[in-house]
Amino acid sequence: MSIQRLFFALELPAPLQQQLVQWRADHFAEGAGKPVAAANLHLTLAFLGDVSAETSQQLQQLASRIIQPGFSLDLDDAGHWPRPGVVWLGCQRAPRGLLQLASLLRAQAARHGCAQSAQPFHPHITLLRHATQKVALPPRGFHWQYDVSDFALFSSTFSQGRTRYRRLARWPLPSSSGA
Template sequence: MVLSERIRSFISVDIEDPLILDRIERIKETIVATNADLKPVEKENIHLTLRFLGEIPVALIDEVYRVMLSVKMEPFEIEIKGVGAFPRITSPRVVWVGVTKGSDKLREIHRQLEAGLRKLGIKPDSKGFEPHITIARVRSARNKQRLVKVLYELEDVEIGKIVVTNIRLKQSILTFKGPIYKTLREVKLG
């Protein structure tokens, strides 16, 4: 890599528990069955984004890693529950599964990351942070009403619990088949 090169990147909690991934897959199958115009997230790409960084210089990777190392948080449990959509269920653009228990700790990690990233000159996250795991993107309004109905039916679905033990800096390589995520750095909590 050339030092002036830029990479598309984000900091995440990867979802790796096979049982949780299988449950998310079943939810994706249910929403895909609506025949809505969706782009589901591939199973191997399922994650919870703590902070999307966008295009950053390769030279900043180690600085971002140092910010990640400065996060003060012990491992903790999160509960993954419920299906929703941004901006809202009735106008879905992004379909997600939510986080109930542990969302306060994810917000605290996000807050600590924001403080450190700001010192590196990375602009603050303008959208705010709502812990979620994106499972599909809606491409058009095709069969929207059917999709909305199913989203309401899945609003309280219980998916399971996982223990968050690490956070990762990931590179997102965009290809015509979809993004490929590559772990650049990993920090264990605690």
């Protein structure tokens, strides 16, 4: 039986990935933590864990039935979680569309045996890992906004000391009228 480590996420556009990498380099000391590769920057909606091919197929079918308008995401917040050693970028006010999409995907995942964290959903993009020392965060005033028009399913593999994410499927979110 084929098992893959999977998660649903928002994929960041390549230009935004590059902007965030440059911003990170400009605002965090070199030894602050291990930078996440530009291609791996994403916003996780639902972590699925190790999933069989059959469960993956079922979850993909359910994802294809989600009808929800796209939304705008404003990345204007940053923080440091010392215990897991994560420096993150997120939004001060998560849009309702993001919260609804994550809730739908997490509920479907839980119904199919993919344990979900008891922690409330905190939308974020991991910028640095292994940041266990106190990290100086940049002053407020940073801001990136982009329109989210789809979500995707990714696999995660670790080999040769590197984590790689590969998009397996993508689903559109229709344009929202007036948003």
